[in-house]
Amino acid sequence: MKGITSDSHRVARTAFVALSATGGALAGIVWLAARGDLDVPRVLAPPHARAKVACTSCHTEGYAKTETGAPPKVTCAPCHSKELHASTRGPHARLMAEGKLTCATCHPAHEGFQAIAFKGDVAVRWGPNAEVRAKVNGASPDGQTVPLVRLSTCGTCHSVLDPRDPVARCVPPVAARGELWSRTPSLCLDEHSRVSERTRAQTGVCGAQHGDAHLAAQELAAEVVRTTAWQETTKIARGAYVPPSVAAIFAAIAAIVLEARARARAKRPESKAIALPAKKKKLPVIDTTTCLGCNACVEACPFDVLEVDAYVAKVARPEECCGVVLCAQVCPNASLTIREGDDEEPTRLPLADDLESARVAGVYVVGDLTGVPLIKNAIAQGDRAMRRIEETFPKGKARVDVDVLVVGAGPSGLSAALRAKSFDRSCIVLEQGTVAASIKSFPRGKIVHDPPLSLPVEGDLWLAEATKEEIVAQWQRIVRMRGIEVREGHRVIAASRDEDTGTFTVRAEGPEGPLTITSRRIVLAIGRRGTPKTLPLTLDPGADEKVHYALADAASFAKKRVIVVGLGDTAMEAAIAIARQPGARVTLVARGEGFNRGKAKNVADTKRAITENKLQVRFGTRVVAVGRTSAKLETIATGALETVSNDAVLVLVGGVPSWDLLEKIGVLTPEIVKEG
């Protein structure tokens, strides 16, 4: 649909990308959760962790509701005796008694909890999930643990950096300079450590921590604090970057998939291929009682077969009808139907449905020769024939030069050769002229149109609305790039089939003399151009150079007096192209009386050029003789002769198909040739 643009797709595509990203995030989170990294409990200090202390042993019930950013209320009482651990400092003890200071104020059980433990001659400075070891010089108070308190904790009440504050003596020199003070432990480690008879009497863990050895441990710990850094708790958010990353990757993949799909869709328009010649002559039939006169069929027909008159469509040029029934497809109310005539297509070759000759097995006929028009169809046919050849290619080996021999390097021949290449079949293309000679013969700058409704191009040959020069250049490039062997200037004169082996022997004449090639299959893509028709002209010596049978370059006819013989599309297009050249004077010479064939556009252009005095037309006239600077015209009705001055004659009256070659190969019977 024409109105559908990226604007209208965009919402769905954005939603797709967003959903993919969301899916990615979900997947990442699920992965995190599965690893148990998503909802990890808060880290605990190693002694608590070792003792497997549960949240509820410290936090009284309902603690979750009290979280307001202030320290949660905790109780250490089940394990630690409050009495024993009262502060030795009066103000602290008072605050504790008032309940304004708790154990957890100075000793947070989670990230902030650090201590130094002595094991053998090693001091282990630990925090949750982290520890560092240092060698102890001298006697080690083995088994002692000294808890550390952050200066920042003291800082909630004290001015830590103020020298008048009692805390000042606990501040290590590095912190006194104002650096790192939140991560520096206080050096006053004697908060609870007055050793008494009572504590000496304790046994077990408590006794061990409250003996004389503990005093020594504090001394040493102060030393360790000075030499080791605060232990940062690491790896809390392990894997937290995974969900966003997965989401980003998913989104990127979604975007790439969408882009690739859009590109693939833009490249290949879908429609039904019409690559087979019609068996019977087809013609549109219009029901005048229902026809809306809407012009849909007129627009659809690439050959101007139809026109609308008095608001009803009619078949104006039945002879141009190609049987490609685009008109019937677009008719809104089925007023136009296609009737298959009784007449066989007059010049139809006896072909099977897969383009194989019905008379000679192994010979395939493609392109204009089948009676199906349009370059696009020719390309599709070449492709189709080669696919068929590949499907039915005989197994086993045969002594041949090539697998497939293609005759003719036009659109269908090249298309077949390209496909053969893709199937890895050896293939040679024999061409009497040059690559795409039929297209080269178009007038310079002619735009080769796509037909109004797009037929698919199944082959690899590039075809868009482009000038013929561009198409030829592009095709030549394709031939070179893909390494297709095209032997130009080779004219096939005969081909015969060995009935035992089913192989062909083809004889051709080339610039270096005769050539014989054997092959398993033959693709005939020789078109209908054949050799251009000539006129029975009387040529003066030296005048033959000025008679042309194709228009290669209109610009070369500037400032010349040119006679164009014929009134078909080719002749009219050539005449108009030459008439546009500065100083060129063109006369169209036609045997008939008036414009009775050709595309409407060409007829209209020609008529306009005539009214604009850019070209002349002489009906009912023929050229009988050509001299060096003149030409002799004869009015057919009266036989009157007239000599006009002239620089060039273009004979564009069609060509003679190579019927005799077809007959020699056997795809045509002599009778058909006669009729044709």
Place this chain on the structure above:
Amino acid sequence: MTAWPGIVWGAAILRGLDDRGRREIEAAGTLHEKRTGEPLYADGDAADAVYVVVKGEIEVSGLSRGERARRTKRKALAGDALGEEALLGAHAVRDGGASCAAACTVAEVPFGVLLRALVRAGGAELKDRTARAVRRRLLEQRLRTSGLLEGLDDGAVGTLLDAAAFREVARGEVIAGPSDPHDHALFVLEGLLGIQESDEDGRLSPVGYVGRGDLVHDPRRATFGVTVSAQGPSSVVLLPKARIEALFAEGHLSADIAQRGLLPEARVPTKGTTAHLVGDLYRVQIARSLLVIDQDACVRCGHCVWSCGNAHDDGAPRLTRRGDKLLLPILDDRARPASREAAQATHVPLLLPNSCQHCKNPACLKDCPTGAIVRDGRGEVRIREELCTGCGNCARGCPWENIQIVPRAKSAEKPPFPDVAVKCDLCSDKSHGPACVSACPTEAIVRIDPAESPLVGQKAGTIEVVPRGRVPAWPWMILAVGVGLAASRLVVSSRGTGLLAGGVALVALVYIGKKRAKPRGKARGTRPHYVAHLAVGTLATALAFVHVRLGGSSPSGVVALVTFVALALSGFLAALAYVTLPRMLSRLEREGRLPEDLPRIREEHARKLFRALSGRTELVKKVYDKVLAPYRASRIGPLVLVASRRSLGAEERALSSRIDALLEGRGKGKLAGLDALLRLVVEERALAASVWLSRALRGLPVIHVATVGTFVVALVVHAVLALRGGR
């Protein structure tokens, strides 16, 4: 079998119609019941239908020449037809009013269907005769209004009218070429003709326009010397020059009149007015309701197109953002009134997208075989889907491709015709007004009546009434940051700020709902929502910042934080792109195009370039080699072009002066074709820049939306875990 009373078919113009014709007319036409005194149509109304009186009496009144008061011209009784001027085609207007003299029943017969039925039934002759009479009347009227018949007696007028030949011309049709003999004058009955001069290469450039009531005539010339072509379907009268000269000679026509229609100076749009800026003047003149997009503000989101499809049952958008662009010099309406006179005219790049403009003379209406296309009293053109066959004649007839053929919306019964023609219906059956307009987040798209906001023919800098799109309002966003920080003072807890930030972030999602939901109820633009979205997003960012400072770190929190940073950053960048990139992009565009068009256009350019290069002189090729080829090859070139803030024209001039400096005046006369090459390479560079700018404009919002999905998941997980207590 027909349902209409037989008396209708007895009217002279309908006599002899076959059954099919009657059926079609009944399907497309209407029977009106009118009370006494009720008007049927008024002077100057668009004439789309012929009427036949079934019962009662209708009075046709109007002003005749020389009279000041209205006079009843005729009375139509049962069986009479009236309003035959409709046969002139879609640009026909009523030359008199009609109203019911007594309670009456009238059959309305759309002219398009009537014409077809008549011609098919062999009534071409009758139709022509009727049309001829109507035309002659119209011609006389027009000649009089333009003052050409002043002082002529009835006999002289008669001879002039007798000698007149009428010609209907289609858009683009050439009426006279430079070498055509100027043996007749052209009088424009209806429509618009362009006068063009051709240079040596045969390229045409416009020198003027002539419209209704203008005469193309130059006594001194033997040939036209210029090309006169129809800008839109027009009705032209060929008056023999000899006849007009004779009138001059006899002194009937004043010299003043003789000077009026001279060629080629006729109605030359003076430089500095807007008329010569408009490539397709006819389009602007003929439009009643023109959709325009201010390209400086349009963020190319395509939301207008999407919402159009969304507003219609079949889902097909009636609008594509392709089309002509015009640079309109206007007064800066944001300048203070005092400085207005002093203010320089600013140029607003306006895109005329492919969307129905409800023409005064709709080609589609004329082309419809079943009369499915009609106009209402306000001139709004409508397609009656029940009559549409989907044949596509209207779509082909519309010169601006504003009609599309799409599959019908799915309904219970199988429709007789699978396809239907659709075009902009102004969303007239919906209370929210045009969906595209209300959907635009920057108010860049708007429907205007060119007649009311005079776009054309004005002096530069005098136009005030044009839409100006608006970019996001920064004050709202700054305010949001302030509010966020203030709120953080009030709510200091980690949980409180978390809940607030998360809640506010979710509120921003409302915008998606508003944008994508089917519009309902009264029209409210999307822009307030867009601005609110930006403000709320900013507020959420501020709150989230506070929350992160207060809270600890947990894996789910980090996930939420990372996704939120991506969300906020992409949102900020997208908003920034929306403000800055459209201007850059519109400087580089000559027409409206979609991102998917760009690769194809680039390919075409490359091909054109090689064609422009072939056959040029050695000097041109050398210049290409030395200057233009490196210019093309430069990878940072597009960036430089964007950064330089030059327009395409300025860039061409800059490049051209570089070449001039290199040549130092040598090689004059050997540089043919260089300008075309220059234009192409500059355009190529601009295209490359456009590709990147459109990618940024279109891609950033997509990233933003993708992060939204990610963030919502992360937020929910984080909130659940945090509230459960595990942090």
